[in-house]
Amino acid sequence: MLKKIALAAGLFSATALASNAVQADVKVGLLGGISGPIAAMAPPMLDSAKLAIQQVNEQGGILGGQKLEAVVGDSACNPQNGVDSATKLVNIEQVAGLIGPHCSGSVLAVANSVTVPAGITLITPSGTSPEITGLEDKGQVFRTVPSDDFQGRSLARTLLNLGTKKVAVAYLNNDYGSGLANAFKVEFEANGGEIAGYSAHEEGKASYRSNLAELSRGGADTLVIFDYGDGTGLTILRQALENGFFTNFVGGDGMKSDAIIRELGAENLTTFIASSPVGEASNSLELFNKAYIAVGGNPDAIFASNSYDAAFLMALALEKAGGDATKVSEAMAAVSDGQGEAILPGEWKKAVELIAAGKDIDYKGASGDLNFDNAGDVPGSYGLFKVEGDAFALQQALN
Amino acid sequence: MELIGLLNYAVFMAIFIGIYSLLALGLNIQWGFSGLFNAGIAGFFAVGAYSSALLTAPESAVHLGGYQLPVVVGWIGAMIAAGAIAWPIGKVCLRFRSDYLAIATIGVAEIIRLVVKSEGWMTGGARGVNKIPRPFGDLSYLYSQLAYLALVFAIVLVVYWAIERQISAPWGRMMRGIRDNEDAATAMGKDIKARRLEAFIFGAAVMGLGGALFAHFNRSITPEAIDPMIATFLIWIMLILGGSGNNRGALLGVAVVWIIWSASEFVTDQLPTEYAIKAKYMRVFIIGLLLQLVLRFRPEGILPEPQGTAGSPEVKTFQKQESAAK
Numbered sequence: 141m142l143k144k145i146a147l148a149a150g151l152f153s154a155t156a157l158a159s160n161a162v163q164a165d166v167k168v169g170l171l172g173g174i175s176g177p178i179a180a181m182a183p184p185m186l187d188s189a190k191l192a193i194q195q196v197n198e199q200g201g202i203l204g205g206q207k208l209e210a211v212v213g214d215s216a217c218n219p220q221n222g223v224d225s226a227t228k229l230v231n232i233e234q235v236a237g238l239i240g241p242h243c244s245g246s247v248l249a250v251a252n253s254v255t256v257p258a259g260i261t262l263i264t265p266s267g268t269s270p271e272i273t274g275l276e277d278k279g280q281v282f283r284t285v286p287s288d289d290f291q292g293r294s295l296a297r298t299l300l301n302l303g304t305k306k307v308a309v310a311y312l313n314n315d316y317g318s319g320l321a322n323a324f325k326v327e328f329e330a331n332g333g334e335i336a337g338y339s340a341h342e343e344g345k346a347s348y349r350s351n352l353a354e355l356s357r358g359g360a361d362t363l364v365i366f367d368y369g370d371g372t373g374l375t376i377l378r379q380a381l382e383n384g385f386f387t388n389f390v391g392g393d394g395m396k397s398d399a400i401i402r403e404l405g406a407e408n409l410t411t412f413i414a415s416s417p418v419g420e421a422s423n424s425l426e427l428f429n430k431a432y433i434a435v436g437g438n439p440d441a442i443f444a445s446n447s448y449d450a451a452f453l454m455a456l457a458l459e460k461a462g463g464d465a466t467k468v469s470e471a472m473a474a475v476s477d478g479q480g481e482a483i484l485p486g487e488w489k490k491a492v493e494l495i496a497a498g499k500d501i502d503y504k505g506a507s508g509d510l511n512f513d514n515a516g517d518v519p520g521s522y523g524l525f526k527v528e529g530d531a532f533a534l535q536q537a538l539n
Numbered sequence: 540m541e542l543i544g545l546l547n548y549a550v551f552m553a554i555f556i557g558i559y560s561l562l563a564l565g566l567n568i569q570w571g572f573s574g575l576f577n578a579g580i581a582g583f584f585a586v587g588a589y590s591s592a593l594l595t596a597p598e599s600a601v602h603l604g605g606y607q608l609p610v611v612v613g614w615i616g617a618m619i620a621a622g623a624i625a626w627p628i629g630k631v632c633l634r635f636r637s638d639y640l641a642i643a644t645i646g647v648a649e650i651i652r653l654v655v656k657s658e659g660w661m662t663g664g665a666r667g668v669n670k671i672p673r674p675f676g677d678l679s680y681l682y683s684q685l686a687y688l689a690l691v692f693a694i695v696l697v698v699y700w701a702i703e704r705q706i707s708a709p710w711g712r713m714m715r716g717i718r719d720n721e722d723a724a725t726a727m728g729k730d731i732k733a734r735r736l737e738a739f740i741f742g743a744a745v746m747g748l749g750g751a752l753f754a755h756f757n758r759s760i761t762p763e764a765i766d767p768m769i770a771t772f773l774i775w776i777m778l779i780l781g782g783s784g785n786n787r788g789a790l791l792g793v794a795v796v797w798i799i800w801s802a803s804e805f806v807t808d809q810l811p812t813e814y815a816i817k818a819k820y821m822r823v824f825i826i827g828l829l830l831q832l833v834l835r836f837r838p839e840g841i842l843p844e845p846q847g848t849a850g851s852p853e854v855k856t857f858q859k860q861e862s863a864a865k
Binding site: 174175176183186211212213214216217218219220221223224225227228230231232234243244245246248249252253257258259269270271274275276313314315316317318319322340342 | 541543544545547548551555653656657659664665666667669670673679680683684753756757758759760761762763764766769770800801804805808815816819820822823
């Protein structure tokens with residue numbers, strides 16, 4: 141039986157090689173949480189990834205003029221649908237690489253049971269779980285968003301440096317919120333800070349006043365919120381402001397949302413700061429913003445820039461690997477390792493020419509410099525943002 | 540490559556059909572043969588998945604465990620844990636009539652989900668349990684999938700055989716007797732509470748085994764997997780469509796619904812991109828519509844229970860309960 145399958149496999153791969161030559165499209169999978177709990181966040185992320193693919197095609201295409209095509213799959217933010225959809229993308233659509241899935245649980249399941257066994261490289265724009273670092277992935281799993289560990293820890297150190305020694309922490313009870321909160325708590329306490337209240341909350345409730353009252357009982361005047369500013373985080377912040385539970389507010393990157401300024405008004409947010417990733421080569425972000433606005437997107441949508449970077453990096457890696465799926469992971473690490481000529485968002489043509497000339501390139505992403513470490517993680521550089529006028533402005537960089 | 544890909548996908552679908560078969564067979568013991576409306580399948584699925592994961596996973600700073608026991612021990616542990624959790628729940632809830640039992644079990648599943656998410660010291664919280672060993676996981680993609688499929692199928696066969704035996708035994712006839720006419724069964728001296736509890740625990744243990752097989756297949760389990768849509772209602776639809784009270788019907792229902800659920804993505808992908816994303820929601824709609832149509836035109840399912848339960852009060856009240864459950 142096994143022999144027959146092996147024989148069949150050999151035959152099919154032989155015919156596939158022949159048929160690949162006439163195939164004009166290079167396919168990548170775009171796996172997002174379209175239905176399910178992050179349904180509101182997924183469309184801007186998919187759109188920004190498609191923008192990267194559109195730029196590739198407009199600037200001469202990939203691998204000698206072929207068209208790069210994205211096949212969209214729905215992971216519904218759960219491992220069951222994620223694995224199902226990834227299996228289809230990898231086996232039926234025969235994608236050369238996978239951009240996504242969006243949620244950490246899906247990333248773990250998809251990497252373990254589909255992409256790593258199949259030898260396909262995966263890059264997620266929003267899987268922030270620290271568990272992804274430890275995957276036994278043969279170097280085939282990357283992400284363009286820092287692990288929650290990085291942000292939580294650097295925010296804790298910065299707050300202590302600013303003189304805030306006592307805080308209460310409210311976090312959304314999912315992988316994003318609890319990952320950040322855990323890392324923050326460990327680092328904050330290790331460096332002499334005091335956590336005077338620490339509680340998880342479920343999303344979608346009408347009132348969080350009882351949670352807030354409980355948190356304020358510890359006597360802290362600063363509330364740290366790890367949540368999404370266009371969801372539950374907004375409700376929490378509003379109710380905390382209305383009832384005067386706390387005076388100072390600190391948010392994670394999810395809280396740096398325009399929805400907060402729009403709904404609560406800049407004049408009420410003078411004591412609110414949020415940490416968020418910043419690109420060091422900051423005109424990368426401007427280039428992306430301009431291009432994304434031109435196609436009708438909102439560049440401040442959460443994870444939009446990470447998603448764009450993931451797609452652009454996948455295209456660069458495919459180009460460098462010469463379309464060989466087994467070499468994509470190696471190429472991915474090489475195109476963004478901090479060495480070589482800088483490539484900014486949208487500079488596809490320049491990148492292709494440099495690759496063709498055998499030169500080393502280094503992608504400077506819209507969401508940060510994105511220099512991958514050995515685990516495929518990016519260290520992330522963060523800044524503290526405050527509200528100025530009707531927008532967020534950088535106050536200081538985090539260490 | 541293309542055909543190998545097709546084979547890989549088919550094997551994967553078969554594995555998922557096997558895992559869901561265990562959930563549907565467990566539900567069939569509870570609802571099909573005993574008339575217990577359990578709307579908390581996801582909860583028992585989670586207990587099984589996490590128990591087996593914690594028993595077999597290597598040590599980790601974020602959750603309990605590090606026992607690294609053999610996978611078989613994990614699977615047996617999953618059945619025992621799911622059964623053990625079902626015991627107090629059954630003790631409390633089984634005195635309710637079926638619609639109240641449905642509400643109570645939804646609540647129980649939600650409690651289990653929140654405990655899993657919140658009690659991080661035990662379950663790893665939102666980070667979940669990772670590095671769970673997968674039997675034959677070191678083989679290449681296709682072979683490791685084929686080997687896992689063989690394992691899943693062997694387990695489904697054993698479970699199917701065990702349930703069939705139990706159902707054709709006097710116990711099975713008694714359960715159907717209790718289901719169809721509680722008063723008559725009481726009059727004949729049957730201890731209804733105890734018998735129902737047996738069926739509830741038996742079904743829950745089978746569901747727990749299904750959860751364990753799922754966790755080991757993905758080498759990871761996170762709270763995101765305990766989604767009522769995909770781990771409770773989808774299974775109800777499978778059982779109702781296939782024919783509750785008939786194990787072969789349950790298996791058929793699982794295969795039909797999963798294939799429709801999974802393969803419908805290809806159909807929606809044929810649409811232009813701007814509609815294709817919206818069309819992903821169509822899949823959820825299609826499944827709901829299918830359920831409505833089956834309930835309207837063939838309430839007994841594709842393969843009805845051998846004696847025929849068409850027109851029995853349960854089937855008629857199901858529609859009401861299903862809409863209430865949503």
